[in-house]
Amino acid sequence: MDVIPKNIDCHTEVKSELNDFLIDWFSDKTYINSCTSGSTGKPQEIQLRKEGVQFSAQNTIDYFKLNEYSKALLCLPLTTIGGKMMVIRALMSNMKLVVQKATANPLKDQNQTYDFIAVNPMQLSNMLNHSLNELKQITTILVGGAPIHAQLENRLKTEGIFVYHSYGMTETASHVALRKVGHNESKFYSALIGITFETNEYGNLIIHYPALNTNPIQTNDQVKLLNSYSFEWIGRNDFVINSGGIKVHPEEVESKIADQIAYPFFITGIPDEVLGEKVVLVIESTNSDGFYNFDFLGNHKPREVYFVEKFIYTTSEKIDRKATIKLVLSPNP
Secondary structure (H helix, E strand, O other), rough: OOOOOOOOEEEEHHHHHHHHHHEEEEOOOEEEEEOHHHHOOOOOEEEEEHHHHHHHHHHHHHHHOOOOOOOEEOOOOOOOOOHHHHHHEEEEEEEEEEEEEOOOOOOOOOOOOOOOOEEEEHHHHHHHHHHHHHOOOOOOEOOOOOOOOHHHHHHHHHHEEEEEOOOOOHHEEEEEEEEEEEEEOOEEEEOOOEEEEOOOOEEEEEEEEEOOOOEEEEEEEEEEEEEEOOOEEEEHHHOEEEEEEEEEHHHHHHHHHHHHHOOOOOEEEEOOOOOOOEEEEEEEEOOOOOOOOHHHHHOOOOOOEEEOOOOOOOOOOOOHHHHHHHHOOOOOO
């Protein structure tokens, strides 16, 4: 049974998957299933109330003023909450939605222009490098799923492009806060309607989202709270490195060294007899000739630099830090 509405134009290779999702959405069930990204552990399937999902979709529709005259591109996997939410926004706003298979460069070989597109940072980077003219024609670019490195932010500023970087997770049915990145940027995320924030005694963000969940949503993200509606993101507690009693947030270090490194990279910790953990830099490149001076970072500086030909990524295109560093440290068979 084909239940795809007329305002959604779906490429053949993902039509069956979209149709299955829509049958589930239009069913009598009061919830939909979605999987967490798996960036900090094994992916988990969770249930989201359709009523709350609709509230989230309407929030985005209102914020970006999406309507029947808008044209959007869905180029995220339909298995992710980001992909599902694009479909639901199209159903509720009646905007035209083109659904294509998720690729590294969604604008490659495109002969259409769009008002709205949602991508992850890897896709954004590829579009900047290979489809810049097409990217500049898009009115609203929503980026989510992972942090945006400082080198990518600098490229956006150089090209005069600004994007909306989203903060959210599967449990919040897409984003709960947005910040501008690139041209006219802000370091603070601002809450959408009906959402407020606080922190616990450890500085971890707590999300109050009554329309989606009657209970506060506790996160593992360290933030600096500006007020109950905005915050600056510091990093995930899952990735914190305890090096000689000093807590190092990898994402903070990454933002400070991004202008020195031309390749994808990340900061992580590995076991050390003296420090407990030591800070190391892992670069996705076979070119190990570069010289890096990180002395300005003091006790937060990387003690070693590793090079790997290819990072391991999750299904949602986030770097799997644990799997990649395990690959780097494991001896060749």
